[in-house]
Amino acid sequence: MILSVDKVEFSYRSTSVLKDINFEVKRGNFVSILGVNGSGKSTLMKCINRILKCNNGMILVEDNDIKKMKEIEIARKIGYVPQSSEKGFFTVFDAVLLGRKPYIKWDVSKNDIEIAERMLKIMNLEEYALRYINELSGGELQKVVIARALVQEPQLLLLDEPTSDLDLKNQLEVMNIIKKVSSTQNIASVVVMHDINLALRYSDKFIILKEGHVFAAGGREVITPETIKEVYGVEVYIKNFEGIPVVIPRSQ
Amino acid sequence: MIGIFLTVSLILTVFYSIKVGAANLSAYEIINGLINSNAAGASIIWNIRIPRILAAIIAGACMGIEGCIMQNVLRNPLASPYTMGISQGAAFGAAFAIIVLGAGTLNSTQADAVIVNNPYITVFMAFLGSMMGVITILLISKLRSITPEVMILAGVAMSAMFTAGTMFLQYFASDTQVAATIFWTFGDVERAVWNDVWIMLILMIPALIYFIYRAWDYNSLEIGEETAKGLGVDTDKIRIQGMLISTFTSAVTVAFLGVIGFVGLIAPHIMRRIIGTDHRFLIPTSAILGALILLVSDTIAKSILSPIILPVGVITAFMGGPMFLYIIIKMRR
Numbered sequence: 001m002i003l004s005v006d007k008v009e010f011s012y013r014s015t016s017v018l019k020d021i022n023f024e025v026k027r028g029n030f031v032s033i034l035g036v037n038g039s040g041k042s043t044l045m046k047c048i049n050r051i052l053k054c055n056n057g058m059i060l061v062e063d064n065d066i067k068k069m070k071e072i073e074i075a076r077k078i079g080y081v082p083q084s085s086e087k088g089f090f091t092v093f094d095a096v097l098l099g100r101k102p103y104i105k106w107d108v109s110k111n112d113i114e115i116a117e118r119m120l121k122i123m124n125l126e127e128y129a130l131r132y133i134n135e136l137s138g139g140e141l142q143k144v145v146i147a148r149a150l151v152q153e154p155q156l157l158l159l160d161e162p163t164s165d166l167d168l169k170n171q172l173e174v175m176n177i178i179k180k181v182s183s184t185q186n187i188a189s190v191v192v193m194h195d196i197n198l199a200l201r202y203s204d205k206f207i208i209l210k211e212g213h214v215f216a217a218g219g220r221e222v223i224t225p226e227t228i229k230e231v232y233g234v235e236v237y238i239k240n241f242e243g244i245p246v247v248i249p250r251s252q
Numbered sequence: 253m254i255g256i257f258l259t260v261s262l263i264l265t266v267f268y269s270i271k272v273g274a275a276n277l278s279a280y281e282i283i284n285g286l287i288n289s290n291a292a293g294a295s296i297i298w299n300i301r302i303p304r305i306l307a308a309i310i311a312g313a314c315m316g317i318e319g320c321i322m323q324n325v326l327r328n329p330l331a332s333p334y335t336m337g338i339s340q341g342a343a344f345g346a347a348f349a350i351i352v353l354g355a356g357t358l359n360s361t362q363a364d365a366v367i368v369n370n371p372y373i374t375v376f377m378a379f380l381g382s383m384m385g386v387i388t389i390l391l392i393s394k395l396r397s398i399t400p401e402v403m404i405l406a407g408v409a410m411s412a413m414f415t416a417g418t419m420f421l422q423y424f425a426s427d428t429q430v431a432a433t434i435f436w437t438f439g440d441v442e443r444a445v446w447n448d449v450w451i452m453l454i455l456m457i458p459a460l461i462y463f464i465y466r467a468w469d470y471n472s473l474e475i476g477e478e479t480a481k482g483l484g485v486d487t488d489k490i491r492i493q494g495m496l497i498s499t500f501t502s503a504v505t506v507a508f509l510g511v512i513g514f515v516g517l518i519a520p521h522i523m524r525r526i527i528g529t530d531h532r533f534l535i536p537t538s539a540i541l542g543a544l545i546l547l548v549s550d551t552i553a554k555s556i557l558s559p560i561i562l563p564v565g566v567i568t569a570f571m572g573g574p575m576f577l578y579i580i581i582k583m584r585r
Contacts, residue, residue, distance in 0.1 A: 051481045075484030082478035089529040090471075098475065101468050101483040132528070152483070 001063075002027045002156055002188045003048065008057035010040075010047055017043045018054070019212045025156070025205070030182055031190045032199035035209035036232055041192045042083060044209070045158050048190070049080045062155060075102035079149030083160040083192075086133060086141055093129040095144050096120060099151035119147045123177060139170030143177065150181055157182065157189040163198060171195070175202050196223065196247045220245055254526055255533070258540040262309070265544060269308075269551045270301045274559045307444030308550045308564070309543040310452045311505040312515055314459075316542020318498040319516030320523075320535055321463055324470045325494040326400040327477075332516040333502035336389070336404075337411030338382045339513070342506040344414040344421075345381025347433045349374040351425040355432075374436060375507040382503030385410045390492060398488045403495070439512030439565030441550050448508045459501045460539065466490065467531040474529045512565045514572025515545050521579055545571075 003025040010018040017040045025031050033041045046052040048059055050066050059066040061077050069077075079099070090098070096119060100112040120126050123143045128136065133144060142162060149157060159178065163171040179202050182189045193199040199206065206223060208216040210231050216222040223245060228236050235250040271277050277285070277293045285293035315333070322331040333339055349355040355373045389406040396402045422430050444452075463470075469490045472480035480487050502516075519542035520534065527533055549567040556562065 046478075049482060051478060070484075071481070071486050072484040075482065078482070080478070080482030082476065082482065086479075087476055088471075088474040089524065090475075091528070094471075094528075094530055095475070098468075098471055098483065101472055101485070104468055106465060106468070148479075149482070 001025070002029075002061065003190070004058075004060040004063075005044075005048065006058045006060070008044075008047060008054045008059060010043055010052060010054045017212050018047065021057070021212075021214055023207055023214060023217050025188045025190060027155070027188055028183065028186050029188045029205055030179060030203050031188070031205040031207060032193045032203040033190060033207045033209065034193060034196060034199060034231070035215075039209040040212045041209055042160050045080070045160050045190070045192060048156075049078050049158055050074055051080075072102050075152060077155050079152040079154035079157045081145050081149050081157075081159040081162055083164070086145060088133070090133055091130050092125055092133060092136070092144055093117075093120065095133050096125070096147045096151060099148035102152060115151050115153070119151050122150075122181065123147045137170075138165050139167070139173065142166060142170070142174055146174065146178065150185075155187055157187055159189065159191045161192050161194060164194060171198060178202075196228070200245050200247070223247070254523075255537050255540065258537060258544055262540060262544045262547065265547050265551060266305055266309075269305050269547060269554070270297060272551060272555045272558075273301060274554075274561065303444055303446050303449050304441050304550065305547060306449045307441040307452070307509065308547040310449065310456055311441065311509055311512065312519075312543035312546030313539040314452070314456050314501045314505050314542070315512070315516035315546065316519035316523075316538035316540070317456075317460060317463060317535060318502045319518075319542070320520035320531070320538040321470070321494045321498045322516075323520055324473055324531070325491045326403055327473070328400060328404055329521065330517070331404065333382075333499070333506065334511070334513050334516070335411070336407035336499075337385045337409075337414055338499055338502050339506055339511045340411045340414035340418070341381035341383075341385030342378040342503060343381070343433075343437050343511060344418045345377035345379065345384075345507075346374050346436045346510075347418045347421045347425075348381070349377035350432045350436065351421045351429045353377070378436075378507035379503045381414065382499060382506060385414060386495060386499040386503075390495065398491055400491075403491075437511050437565075438563035439506075439510035439568070440563035441509055441546070442561065442563075443510075444508060452504055452508060455501055455504050459497050460535070462497060463494075463535050464532065466494070467535060470494075470531040470535075471529070474531070510563070510565060512546065512568055514568045514576065515542050515549075518572055518576050518579065519545055521576070525579065 001024050005021055005023050008018055008021040021044060035041050043052060047054045066074065093116065097112065097116040100116065104112060120129055125143055125147060128140060133141060163174055166174060175198060178189055200220060200223060205219060207214055208222065208227060208231055215231055216227050225236050225238055228234060228247065237248045237250060238245050239248060270282050275296060281293040284291040285297040288294060319332045322336065323329055353373055388410055389403055392406040393402045422433060469485050472483045472485045473487060477487055520538040523534055523537045523541055527537060549571060550564040553562040553564045553567045
């Protein structure tokens, strides 16, 4: 088991955000976390990565208690792509190379450079290597951010709404890359998603949060019109198209 | 490349700065004075010009580094020792030394009408004032949360309190003491002697090494707080250490030389726009540019109204404002 979340609770001061969260993720899993805004999806991601410290419960990454790990050990096991926008004035190559931070003391080794170059190739970013990141489109920039998380050589990849600002083409391209890299490198990906259809297309496991609880968890079978009505308050049809379920909202 | 250009510019400015002053020296007198301690200009060069030049270089370098680090850890382009209340803390400490502890006096027979007759008490109190300010900011941040926003707001509040405290002391002070206090706040490298130069240099070198060693942490912070944490950076620790060390070096330079504004603000800004935000290169080049700006300013201060020598703080303030506006308007990034 690569990730085990056991009875996790988290509160911002007196406001309880996560309540009794339990789930497990295996190596190679592609897990989507779904739920309405404010249901605790991003908070859960930050707790897994110990950016926020959960109040109760235990999170194990490859059987290591996250509370007892050093920051650098966490960074070598978990690659994190946050929701917030990218700042700074770096070239694409330097921005990706920064992902080697958990391994670099001061000098950049030949190995670090080779890993960064290889990732640029995988992400089709080679021709942008010397461009500054503020000159990139949203899709290109998102690929840079994902590339940086991947050069950390993580066992677990956490992505918080990686497709939220992208057009359809870029959404598919980014999701294809995550899926491909996850499977070729045999790592687990946990992705916060708002687009249920995109989640259905790529994920093999779903965790649906409602008001800080796990409302439903499992394979595609948990995505039902009843679940969506209960969680999102929206009535939908679910039709199969080319073997993939598609969620279609009913006319109001 | 830019580093080489800045270093060459700095070396040329050093030679020009040795030349100009109340007594202009010829190239022959400079070379002769540098190699022969008994030569005609040697005393001026070694006892007046070189300590002054070195003080400008070291203090300017410190300011460039401090601005660079503060702008990074506080995630604010306006962060500098001045905006964080460090300079105001030093001014309050100096005013306290001069007015309450009697460290200042008036000497009406000399060209320098006002002198601080016990500079080491003043320097110590100025240093204490600066450090008190930043320690209060860090304690407030610790109580609330160590975020850049809390630190900056606390810095603004401390700055206002120190300014009010200085005004309060000045209100009850004699004319002589008020004059001495105001004289002290005019940042000036002329007051530096060899001892001050050595102290500043000894403190600057380990600080510079520490900051360059942490360059990758600052690069991570530059991208964003969450990204830095995701890359294994203990952002609270880096922020507190960065603030403490940069305040320490800043407090030392302000205590010795008085308040010199804008260098810490503009040097890192210019370098950021030229070379980007990779702190492995940004920190050393900001230091060289800070040194160059302060030395050029001091050379102007010595020569513009010769034989009157202006305090360098006046020149940096005059040049800094328009230069900063120019950067904002002209530069794309």
